[in-house]
Amino acid sequence: xxxxxxxxxxxxxxxxxxxxxxxxxxxxxxxxxxxxxxxxxxxxxxxxxxxxxxxxxxxxxxxxxxxxxxxxxxxxxxxxxxxxxxxxxxxxxxxxxxxxxxxxxxxxxxxxxxxxxxxxxxxxxxxxxxxxxxxxxxxxxxxxxxxxxxxxxxxxxxxxxxxxxxxxxxxxxxxxxxxxxxxxxxxxxxxxxxxxxxxxxxxxxxxxxxxxxxxxxxxxxxxxxxxxxxxxxxxxxxxxxxxxxxxxxxxxxxxxxxxxxxxxxxxxxxxxxxxxxxxxxxxxxxxxxxxxxxxxxxxxxxxxxxxxxxxxxxxxxxxxxxxxxxxxxxxxxxxxxxxxxxxxxxxxxxxxxxxxxxxxxxxxxxxxxxxxxxxxxxxxxxxxxxxxxxxxxxxxxxxxxxxxxxxxxxxxxxxxxxxxxxxxxxxxxxxxxxxxxxxxxxxxxxxxxxxxxxxxxxxxxxxxxxxxxxxxxxx
Numbered sequence: 001x002x003x004x005x006x007x008x009x010x011x012x013x014x015x016x017x018x019x020x021x022x023x024x025x026x027x028x029x030x031x032x033x034x035x036x037x038x039x040x041x042x043x044x045x046x047x048x049x050x051x052x053x054x055x056x057x058x059x060x061x062x063x064x065x066x067x068x069x070x071x072x073x074x075x076x077x078x079x080x081x082x083x084x085x086x087x088x089x090x091x092x093x094x095x096x097x098x099x100x101x102x103x104x105x106x107x108x109x110x111x112x113x114x115x116x117x118x119x120x121x122x123x124x125x126x127x128x129x130x131x132x133x134x135x136x137x138x139x140x141x142x143x144x145x146x147x148x149x150x151x152x153x154x155x156x157x158x159x160x161x162x163x164x165x166x167x168x169x170x171x172x173x174x175x176x177x178x179x180x181x182x183x184x185x186x187x188x189x190x191x192x193x194x195x196x197x198x199x200x201x202x203x204x205x206x207x208x209x210x211x212x213x214x215x216x217x218x219x220x221x222x223x224x225x226x227x228x229x230x231x232x233x234x235x236x237x238x239x240x241x242x243x244x245x246x247x248x249x250x251x252x253x254x255x256x257x258x259x260x261x262x263x264x265x266x267x268x269x270x271x272x273x274x275x276x277x278x279x280x281x282x283x284x285x286x287x288x289x290x291x292x293x294x295x296x297x298x299x300x301x302x303x304x305x306x307x308x309x310x311x312x313x314x315x316x317x318x319x320x321x322x323x324x325x326x327x328x329x330x331x332x333x334x335x336x337x338x339x340x341x342x343x344x345x346x347x348x349x350x351x352x353x354x355x356x357x358x359x360x361x362x363x364x365x366x367x368x369x370x371x372x373x374x375x376x377x378x379x380x381x382x383x384x385x386x387x388x389x390x391x392x393x394x395x396x397x398x399x400x401x402x403x404x405x406x407x408x409x410x411x412x413x414x415x416x417x418x419x420x421x422x423x424x425x426x427x428x429x430x431x432x433x434x435x436x437x438x439x440x441x442x443x444x445x446x447x448x449x450x451x452x453x454x455x456x457x458x459x460x461x462x463x464x465x466x467x468x469x470x471x472x473x474x475x
Contacts, residue, residue, distance in 0.1 A: 041082070043090070044298055044327055046101030047074040060093050066203075068298060068327065069305040071334060075327065077105055077298045101327075105298045127377065128155070128370050128392040130405055143171075143279040145188055148395065148403045151276065155371045156390035160415065161458035162277065165422070169461045172281030172421040176274050176314040177307035179300060180267035181293075182210035183285040184399040190271055190283065197285040198306055200299040208287035210267050211399055214260075261291035265398050269406055270318045270414045272397030277418025277457070281425070284312055289319070297325060304331040308338050313424045315340055316417035317363075318410035320347040320355035320380075329360050336362035341420040341432045345409040352382035359384045364420075364435065366413040368392065369454055373445055379409055381452075386436065388445045389415040389455040412455075419455055423464055430469040438464045 042065065047053055053076065057064060065077040080089055094102045136150035157163065175195060185194055185207045199208040271283050286307060288299040300319075307315050315335060335342055344358040346367045358365030365384040368376035368391025375381060376391055391412035398404035416439075423438055424430060430438075441463045442456035 041080045042105045042296070043078055043080070044068070044101060044103050044105050045076045045078045045093075045099065047076070048098045048100055050074050052098040056093070056096065056098060060089060062093075066298060066302065068301055069331075069334075071305070074100070077296075105296050127407060130393055132371075133393055133395055133405055142189075145192070147189055150395045151189075151272075151397075151403060154393075154395045156394055156415065157276070159371065159373075159390050160277075160419075160455050165457040165461050166279075168458075169465070170280075170422060170425045172278030172418070173425045174313035174421050175282045175284050175311050176278070176316055176417055176421050177284040177286055177303075177310075177312035178267060178271055178274065178316045178318075178417075179286045179288050179303045179307070180270055180316075180318060181263050181265075181289045181291055182208035182212075182267045182287040183271050183283075184211060184265075184268045184397070185209055187268060187272075187397050187399065187401055189397045190268070190275060193275060193279075193281065193283055194271075195282045195284050197287070198303070199287040200302050200306075201287055201290065201296075208267075208285055210264065210287070210291060213291060214264070261293075263289060263293035264291045265404065266293075266318070266410065268399050269396045269404055270316060270410060272403075273394060273411055273414035274316060274418045274421070276396070277415055278421035278425075281418070281421040284310070295319075297323065297328065301325075301327055301331045304328075304335055308335045308340050312340060314417050314420045315342050316414060317342065317344040317357055318413045320345050320358060320384075320409075322353075322355055324356055324359075328357060332357055332360045332362055336432060339432060341417075341424060341435060343413050343417045343420060345413045346385045347380040348378045348408055349380050350378045351380055353380055354382065354384050355380065362432070364416060364439075366409060366416045367452065368407075368409045368412040369445055373443060373454060375445060376407070376409075378407070379412075381446075385452055387416060387439050387442075387455060388412065388452050389419075416455055419457055419460070422457065422461065426461065427464055427467065427469045430464070430467075434467075434469060 045056070045062070047056060052074070053064070056062065057078065061081045062078040063081070065079055068075040068077065090102060093099055132155050133150045136153050138149045139146050140149045140152050142152050177197070182199070183190060183194065185191060194207055196206055197208060198205055267285060267287070271285065274281070274283055284307065286303040288303045289295040304315060332342060342357070342363045344363050344365055346358050346365045347353070347355040357363050364386045367381055367385040367388045368379040369388045370376055370392045371390065375388070379391065389412035391409055392407050394406050394411045395403055396406055396411065420435060423435060438460045439455065440453045441459040442453040444451035445454045446452065
């Protein structure tokens with residue numbers, strides 16, 4: 001069976017299976033499994049003064065894990081010595097007059113559907129299929145690198161007028177930080193544009209490699225030098241989605257029999273789409289998420305501060321959570337006050353709901369649309385969404401020199417982050433808040449009165465080029 005027929009059969013099986021399950025036909029998104037009830041032993045501690053820390057840690061037997069940031073005077077990550085005494089001990093610490101904050105850090109599950117979606121109806125309008133992608137065979141050169149032709153000629157590039165924009169304007173000269181699972185540093189598409197980042201899970205400087213931690217047999221399968229996994233190596237690799245997609249990721253199946261972690265490849269896929277829009281911008285991978293899609297809230301917060309302090313002009317946050325954290329909001333404010341553009345996924349619940357960081361002031365929350373400018377069935381909408389961008393059947397990089405077809409607001413966000421890189425390269429003095437006017441030049445999705453603008457680079461860049469921005473400009 002050739003690749004096209006094989007994928008078509010798999011997709012028909014995939015969508016048919018979802019219809020039988022009564023789940024929305026945009027991804028295999030089973031209800032998020034209930035997490036075991038655990039007593040947290042890791043906390044974010046806020047003290048009235050840094051001088052209070054030695055007394056507090058000594059009195060309560062706390063271990064200092066990390067300092068959040070030098071700007072957050074007196075905010076730390078600490079751990080309790082025992083889960084058995086954690087509850088009364090936490091209550092005593094919270095009652096200490098020198099303690100301003102003592103909240104669980106633990107592990108935040110940042111998932112693609114946000115919970116039980118079994119009550120969502122099967123949409124009458126299915127998602128964009130892979131038929132357009134499969135028709136685009138062969139390779140092409142993209143800024144000096146051979147790439148899959150479907151990557152440069154995919155429908156989304158026409159919708160946002162990417163080619164015309166790149167012919168008239170800058171293709172990016174800033175740094176985009178991507179807080180995610182890491183990246184494949186050896187992928188030919190990305191290796192030339194990556195700059196040193198940081199692994200906040202292991203506290204290691206450099207480019208965090210998301211292939212580390214996989215067993216060697218799986219790495220060999222993904223490696224370009226291994227035996228061909230597909231009939232044609234230039235065809236898009238469609239990912240295993242047998243488990244719920246974390247980090248707003250939503251894709252369909254191929255690596256049957258190989259148990260990849262739920263969020264594996266997410267960082268590489270997001271970086272590939274940032275690069276698609278802004279091919280000469282630099283990407284700083286910041287690893288805060290495990291490959292199973294879990295993250296300590298404090299690691300995400302630390303990554304935001306790190307990105308700002310190390311020269312990022314744009315921060316891509318292709319994840320969402322319902323946790324409204326004051327510490328996360330403070331980090332967002334720090335980035336915004338330093339002129340950094342913040343883009344975040346609105347989430348894949350298919351509901352009107354507020355998620356974070358998209359819901360914070362100063363963040364551009366991004367929803368997903370299809371090739372006909374309808375809101376994607378899986379995309380959240382409402383106050384968290386400032387803009388929309390294509391988010392269905394996008395083609396992007398995948399670890400092991402492969403490519404993937406992907407769906408989700410994570411990937412819409414990556415396109416907007418790439419666009420922000422182009423805008424800030426063209427207008428270095430633009431205030432991040434002014435990007436609202438720039439992005440508003442795109443077509444409205446959902447009607448002129450209640451809709452949101454959909455990303456369209458050409459009119460946005462033309463409008464932007466005609467303005468005289470200063471760093472103090474407000475919108």
